[in-house]
Amino acid sequence: MDALDQTLRSLGLDSPMKLKSFLDSLPSQQTPTLKNTNGTTAHTKGCAGPFSIDQVLSVLPKKKLTRDDFMVGGLKELKEQADIEASLLPKRVPLVNRRDLLDTIEATREAMSRTTPDHRRVVRVLVQWPQKYSTTSLEDLSRIHVSDLMVRKTHKGNYLLCRTICTPSFDGGIGLLLGIEDPNGNPAYLKISNHPLLFDADDKDSRTIFPVGIVLALREPTYYTNENVKDLPFIKVESPSDIIAADSDASTLDGVSWKSKLTVQSRARTGEAWKAEGLKDFKASRWFSSAVCFTNSIKFGFDIEVSRLNRAEVYLRLGWNNSALHDAQVALESGRLSDELKRKANVRKIKALYAMGRYQEISQMASTLENDKIFAEWVTRANQRIEEQNTGNYDWLKLHMESKKGLYYSPDIADFTGPVEVKTNAKGLRGTFVTRDVRAGELLMFHKPAFSISTSETTKANDLGFDWINLPALRRTNDRDLHRLFLKAMQRVWDDRHLYDTLRTLYGGETAEEPKAYPAPFVVSPPLEHSTRPIVDIDIEYLHGVTMFNAFGVQDGHALYVAPSLMNHSCMPNARREFIGTAIVIRTIQDLKKGEEVTVSYIDAQVSYDERRFRLMNSWRFNCSCGVCEADDEDGYEARESRRALSKKMDDLEERIDMTYDPVTAQRLAAEAKKTIDNMKRTYHEEHAKKAEGCKYELAKPLRLLADALGVAGRLTSDKTLIKQSIEAKMQSLEVLGLKITDKTLTGALPKGKIPSPVDTSRVPQFYDEMEVETVLEISRFFKELGDKKRAKRWFKVAAWMESVYSGGGIEILKVRQAPSLGLLGLSDLY
Ligand SMILES: C[S@@+](CC[C@H](N)C(=O)[O-])C[C@H]1O[C@@H](n2cnc3c(N)ncnc32)[C@H](O)[C@@H]1O
Known part of the structure; x- marks a missing residue:
């Protein structure tokens, strides 16, 4: 170090x-x-x-x-600090002052609201050492109070019953900052990190999810001191599953009386009002809080079936498909749905099953669904997915074409897993x-x-920059x-x-x-x-x-x-x-x-x-x-260093070669490239090719550049020898990527009838970027220009084979994926 x-x-x-x-x-x-x-x-x-x-x-x-x-x-320093912390004994610290706590949280909210998208808040998400999360159910834990908390301690076997005393603030230090009190009225800071509402929710959502006065049971809480402000202890919840929002009728609240007076700030007080709030949030794409509102309207027993169906729709947006399915199912089973609502419930049920890949169940529903265009479409889609799952047959051309239409395209396909196992x-x-x-x-x-x-999906206000x-x-x-x-x-x-x-x-x-x-x-x-x-x-x-x-x-x-x-x-x-x-x-x-x-x-x-x-x-x-790494390692550091310097030199030549339109300069650049490549070749030790199965990746690009320079010079002067040298360099550039060429002949008669491929078809070159298939197409083009249509066709077939190995498609996909090269190279008569 x-x-x-x-x-x-x-x-x-x-x-x-x-x-x-x-x-x-x-x-x-x-x-x-x-x-x-x-x-x-x-x-x-x-x-x-x-x-x-x-x-x-x-x-x-x-x-x-x-x-x-x-x-x-x-x-390293943070780790050392955390290790020291972990080695110190837990200790009791004075209770925090309620007024100070409320002021601090308000000041944090103020500061947060002043930040603009250009001035991103830096949120430090620190998973502490050692990490904590609780797996004990609330019933098996015993209750403690804020005054029982000791810093540097995870209170195993305990839970803290508390309620929030102010609206939460997104916090530059961690995620969400809340003020809580226990039934004795003793306050404490509560920091919540890693909560999914940090994903795309904002202050409004956080107020619905953690309204003032909501009762929380914190399982096996950990009390920390602040790294910078030592006298500011806080409860830190790393895993949001440690927080259990208690319903007012929960058994955890039996016999609990709260010493301080607190006005509970609820967005709504009746089922009808909760439903209206849910719809409002839904329209504003506030899925999380919309779900909370509909849950409350269900709890109040207001328009239960519709609230359930609404919640099912919100759950679908959140990707909570299990619960969406359950809501739709319960609504259907109630027997109280109108025909229109029944239809909606069935569509939501199908969507949930589809999102979970349970296509068979949709197919099985077909007989129970009335004759309806939408249902028929879903059943057809589900049957297509089942077919894909079983066969691995997809319409690759369609998929490739559709993916060209826009960013973040999510193809409608079923997952397929072929002949593999994990061992x-x-x-x-x-x-x-x-x-x-x-x-x-x-x-x-x-x-x-x-x-x-x-990446380009915008988040709402809570757009966190972070460390x-x-x-x-x-x-x-x-x-x-x-x-x-x-x-x-x-x-x-x-x-x-x-x-x-x-x-x-x-x-x-x-x-x-x-x-x-x-x-x-x-x-x-x-x-x-x-x-x-x-x-x-x-x-x-x-x-x-x-x-x-x-x-x-x-x-x-x-x-x-x-x-x-x-x-x-x-x-x-x-x-x-x-x-x-x-x-x-x-x-x-x-x-x-x-x-x-x-x-x-x-x-x-x-x-x-x-x-x-x-x-x-x-x-x-x-x-x-791997073999390439072992072989490269054995070449030694000095050899690799000089290879790197030489390949940089080739990079410098690239622009000059690309910009050259006169044969004399092109030949001069080709000579320069050849010399550099020969020097690069000397940096590989004798056994390298054997260990690395012929792979010398760093030579691929220089060889392509050499081929380009030779090709330009050859075509401008109609010098067939230069064109052939260019073909040779192109072939070599494929060989160093692992392609085995079995017939490198540039001239001479080819046997009559069906002739085998000039390459070993057990293996394509190691990588597929823009260049490999294009290089083969160029070889084909050069043979065509040399008047050797047979070889041109033969090498065109190699390109088509390579492309189909890489993409699973035939000539049609080659035409889509290699459209620019095919257009430029004038090879249309070959396919
Ligand atoms: C995406 S996982 C791959 C699957 C993993 N082996 C598993 O059991 O889940 C990536 C991790 O696998 C290990 N790994 C992957 N390729 C490796 C290799 N060639 N040699 C050693 N470890 C490797 C490394 O620990 C790496 O962080």
Whole structure:
């Protein structure tokens, strides 16, 4: 660490904050460079900010990086501080002054309301060490009072009964800040973090959810002192499932009398008024508080069926499908619905089942539904989904075309999982394996996200900037979108025990508990008893970890997928991920034998070894030991450094080659490129190709540039030799990405009749960005220009084969995805 500190300092990354801002600018989720069907590059976070990865790499120590190297940005200090805190004995502190507390909360609200979107509040979400959340039911806990609280203590076996004494404020320090009192009238601060209403709710929602006077039971509360203001102790609730809002008739309130006088501020006092408030919130897209209002109108017994149906609709918006289904079902079973309401209830029931992927149940409902166009449409859709689930057949062309229409496209598909299973590999690492021999291009998975967020989706007033620190996982990030994804996870598990159990099977970081066995047995969740109370006890630390280690960057957003998260990384992967809107497609890019592990690349593996290991350790805390990494490692640091310098030199040539229209300059640049490439080749040791199965990724781009320069010179002078040299360089650029070319001939007669492909079709090049298929198309074009139509056709077929391995489609998809190149290259007579 000292060596790292020193070297970074010499670069100007002299303060932890500067380095932190650099580290934060790196991708913290799986963001490979992806070419979307519309030709744009899917969300890839480069190194924004003042430092380039080159700068940092050039000063990183030559040793392999370890987790400790990433305890920067104050993380180490925070961890030390937390450890000291944890080692100190709990102590009693004076009670807080009620007037001071009310003033402080009011001042916080004031300060918060002054911030504008341009001046984002920085919210520090700090998961403390050690993490707490309660799993004991209220009935098994005994009541304590504020005067019993001791700081630095989690009050195991106890709950604190309290009520709020002022409206909550969003708090720059944590999330939500409330003032509470116990029945004796003793006040305390209550801080609530990680609450799903932080996702898209604002002050108005928070006042509905935590109105003044609402009685709360806080399970096994923890009392802290404030880091900065030592005499300001507060109860901190990390997991909102620890808060139980007590109904006024709850048994917890038996015999409770409140010493202080408090006017309970309720938005409404009658069922009718609650329903009206619910509708108002619904119209304003305030789903959470709208749900609370309808719950209250149901409790008051007002227009119960309609209130239930309204709540079902709100629950659908919140993704609380279990509870939406339950509400619709209960309303239907009441026998009191008019025909129109019955129709509405059935539509909501179908929508809930559909959102949960329970297509079979919709299909089974068909006979019970009256003849109605809408029902018929839903049943048809459900039957299509069942067909997809069973066969893995999709209309790929339609999907690719639709995904071009706009950002954040969510395809209407059923998830498909192909011939794979989850097992532990020989190194003891859990991963995904094929259950039979598969061919390159086979579909392994096509999945919608379990949940996702759109980056451009605007939040309401509570648009938090933040510094997200998870001490147990030793991770720190200021990626607000990742935090929003996490809050979305909170929102989704609120009502879905099966999703929660499933997320607990995913990897949550080294310091989190072991993941549970995958897959989690299916359980039907009970419905929410109250909208403010989740049906599961939420392990916040685990959910943080799952989000941090498994989130994917997708076009215009972030997403979390379940089965696709169980694949390990390799820099020479045998499968590839692609996104169609928010859905993920995983296909093999090589033939695989039954029992082989499926690997994907988490990063753009064409970058240098040192950059790869930096990114993998920074984001996922592991060192890759694939063949390419081993071979690159054995080349030695000096060789890799000179390779990196040479490849930079080639980058500098790129613009000049692109801008060249005269043959003499083009030939000169080609000679320069060739010399640099020869020098680069010398940086690989003899055994490299064997270990890395021919892969020398960093040579791919330089070889393409050389081919471009030769191609320009050849075409401008009609020099066939130069064109052939260009074809050779293009072929080599594919070979260093793993393609095996079996026929490299440039001239001569080809045998008559059906001739085999000039490439080994058990494996496509390792990566698919704009260039691989295009390079093959260019080879085809050059053969055509040389008058060799047979070879041109043959290589065109290679391009079509490659594209179908990558995308699962035939020539029609090639035409969509390679439209720009096909147009430019004039190859239309070949297909
Ligand atoms: C998205 S998970 C992959 C599945 C994971 N192995 C599991 O059991 O859930 C990512 C984590 O898997 C581990 N991992 C993935 N690829 C690895 C590799 N090539 N070598 C070592 N660990 C790897 C790392 O701990 C990483 O943070």
